[in-house]
Structures are given as structure tokens and as C-alpha cells.
Amino acid sequence: MIHYQHVWKSFDQPVLAGVDLEVATGEMFALFGPSGTGKSVLLKTTIGLITPDRGDVSVAGISVHRAGREALEEVRKKVGYVFQNAALFDSQNVFGNVTMGLPEDELRRLSNREVARRVWESLELVNLEPHAVLSKIPAELSGGMRKRVGIARAIVGRPEVLLWDEPTTGLDPVNTAAVERLIKRLSDDLEVTSLLVTHDVEGGLLMCDRVAMLDGGVVRFCGTPDEFHACPDPLVQAFIHREAAEAALSSIAAVS
Template sequence: MSGQPSNATPKIRIRGLTKSFGAKRVLDGIDLDVEAGTSMVVIGGSGSGKSVLLRCILGLMVPDAGSIEIDGRNVLAQSRRQQEATRERIGMLFQNGALFDSLPVWENVAFGLLARRGKDKMTRAQALVHAGEVLKQVGLDPSVGSLAPSELSGGMQKRVGLARAIASTPEILFFDEPTTGLDPIMGAVIDGLIVDCVKRLGCTAIAITHDMASATRIGDRAAMLYQGKLVWQGPAASLLESGNPLVDQFTHGRREGPIGMELRR
């Protein structure tokens, strides 16, 4: 993943995005471009608006103002059917896996494909075979498909969640805190799988995370949200030496700094 900006239309372009809950403005005029084939990592403290940003792009939440373009088309202006078609091009790895306990692993992986209508819908037999192939792509034996999610370790559940995210060969992948709850070694393994999947599919990715090691491993570029605004954007490799006081305090976990002074008021 090169991470180098180009003159082409960004895969995702966000302009003037705002979202409030009562008197609290969670997103305050967000402008963000994500180039095709690159990975963007968004960092920020709890309540900074990272998850709200993802939900707005996914169409799970309606912003108060602004635009969200995918391939140059404003998805907020699309019909419901068009928005559903857009969402089918997106894969999502949820923070806690969000696997369905009542379904075996293979049905979790193929859930979106089984739910499709028309010519794209798979039979259960086809979905079972496809799920096994995708499980292999994330380092799991196809036999895992017959197990229940509760029989899996945390790391294996993350892998299954990743398999489900890539099962439909999406153009865009979203990752919500992909290494939360994992030890450092398993976190590095999951990050490696994410990078491999993004490269293999040639897709565009956005990840939100608190894990700085993860951010620098999976990101081409990075941005930081603070008080509803993007206060810094740059190469993910520069996160730990950004020169921005807010970013430096957050990435190094320092108690003293502009974020701490804000909290003491």
C-alpha cells in the first residue's frame, strides 16, 4: 500500500460533515479524503466521534450537514435502494466481532451473501464452500466453520469477523478497533492479516483505533479527531513524531499537555 495521494477522485470524500446529539456537537465540519487502494487510520479519545464518523459513512446514522461521496457520488442524496447497493460494496470488522451466537461460524462468514437477493444470492451449499475458502484466507482451517462462535478464542473470533468482512470481496473495508481485547502478539497477527487482505483485494480501508502500534502497522495515512474536529492529518508512519501537541500527547499517552489542561477546566 503506497499511501501516496493522487490527483484522481478519492474513493471516499467527506466535506463539512457535522453531527450533534442535543447540545453536544460530536462531528464539527469534518473534511477527509481517502484515496483508492489506501488505508486511513482515525485516532482519538473516547467520545471524539470516531465511531459516529464510521456510522455516518456506512449509512447507519444520518449527519446533520455535509456530504459523503464514494467514487464521486454523494451517498446522502441517493435513494434507499442505491444506498443499499453502496453498502453491499463495504465490508465491516466490528470491535467485538459481533458474531451471531446462534449460527455456526460458516454461516456467520457467509451471512451477507445468504441475505442477498437475485442473481448474487448464493445457495447454502455454495456459501458453505465459499466460507471455507475465506476462512483459509485468514489462517483458519475450513473445519472451523462447523464450530459455534463460543467455541473460539478471542483471536479466532477476530479472524472470523475479518473473514465475514471480506467474504463479498468488498471495495471498501472498515475496521472498528480491530485489536481491542487481544494480546500484543495476536494484535500484530490480526494487523498482518488486515494488511494482507487489503492488498489482495485492492480495496480502500478506514480503521479507527486506540492502539498506536496497530495504527502504524495498518495505516498509510492517519488523522486525529479531537472535540469533533480533525486536528491533524499525515502519514501514519509520522504519528509518533507528528509535531502536533495534541497528537503527540495522545500517541505517547502523556498526562500533561493540551488535552489534559482541557480536561481540568
């Protein structure tokens, strides 16, 4: 469903240096890696927000960077994107923010009533009370609620693919577990292909069919959760132990 083919991207310094990765239809896939390794950059190449210097990405067989404007619109219709920091519009209420997840041609085609129904359904799917939150602006919501609104916006267009960029970062352990259950339930109920970037390695390993680790601009590991645990690569082992220690520290900080 998603195919990264030898993706290269440099800014001041090289970030991605030949990333090859395939995510199968219906799969739930986690992408790990140290901070600053280019996980968000890679996700952004999937919907054409960042253009690779070399290589290509395809979604459902459509080339994102070579097939032109119309193909890119097709891809964007298929893909829901949960941004790293929710990325809601401060001045828009929840209804306005979620509506923005609908592709333009659908917005033109659907009646106001149908748009309202789709927004309502999406909020219910992420366990928010629509009538309580619809007219609130982001500043009136908790961090966990803002994340849920960001997820509702990503699913309102009924995507085939969901890209999740650290949907649980900054949440306390209870909210982290709740959002992870939500990701799993949505992926199952909506039968989407999910690519999840997360620092919660333990959660990612529990939820996902396969995982990969990005480091040094390339895919350092790709395989099942069991293979990941058993991987003899010292860099992978060091990463697993460092992330586990950091997760423990951040849950202590969130509780105290």
C-alpha cells in the same frame, strides 16, 4: 474512494462538528483519536447506519445520505465492516455468521455450493481452519477467533472498501501483531481501500500510508506517519505519548 464532507452529528452533545476527510482508492488509512470522540460514529455514517445532521459521505462517488435507498444498497455492497466487538450472532454458527456478510442479491444468485465455497475461502483468508470452525457457535471460540470470523464476514462479499473498527482491541500482543499482519495482507491481496480505527497508534503508523486524528469533533491532523510524528501540535503530541503509555500498560496486563 471515501469522502466525508463537512459531517456534523450530535446526540445529547455534539460529536462530529464538520469532519472533512478523503481516503484515496487503494490507500490504507488509520484514524486515531481519544475514546468517545466519534470514530465509530464516523465509520457508521459511511454505510448509513448513522445519518449525519449536516454534510454527506460518498463512497466511490455515490452519495450515502442523499441518493436514496438503492444507492445505499450499492454502497453497502462495496463496503465490508469489521465491527468494534465482532458483533457476531450468538445463536448462529460460524457458517451462518459469515454468510450474513453476503449481499441479499448475491445470496439469491449464488448456488448453495458457491455460497459454501465463498465462506470457506474467507475463513482460509483469515487463517481459520474451515472444517474445524464452520459448525461452532461464537461461545465456543476464543476472542481472537471471534475477531477473525468478524473479518471473514466483512470480506466474504469481496468488498472494495474495508472499514475496521478497532480490530485488535482486547487482544494480547501476539494476537494483535497477527491480526495487524492479516489486515495488511488482506488489504494488499484483495486490493481494497482500508480505513482502520485503532488505539494501537504504533501499529497503525507502521501499516498505513496516511493517518488522521479526530479530536473535538474535527480532524485535528491528517498526513503521513512521518508528518504525524513530527507534528508540533501539542494535542497531537500529548495523544501520541498517552496512547504509547496505555499500550505498554495493556500489554503488561495481557501478559500477566
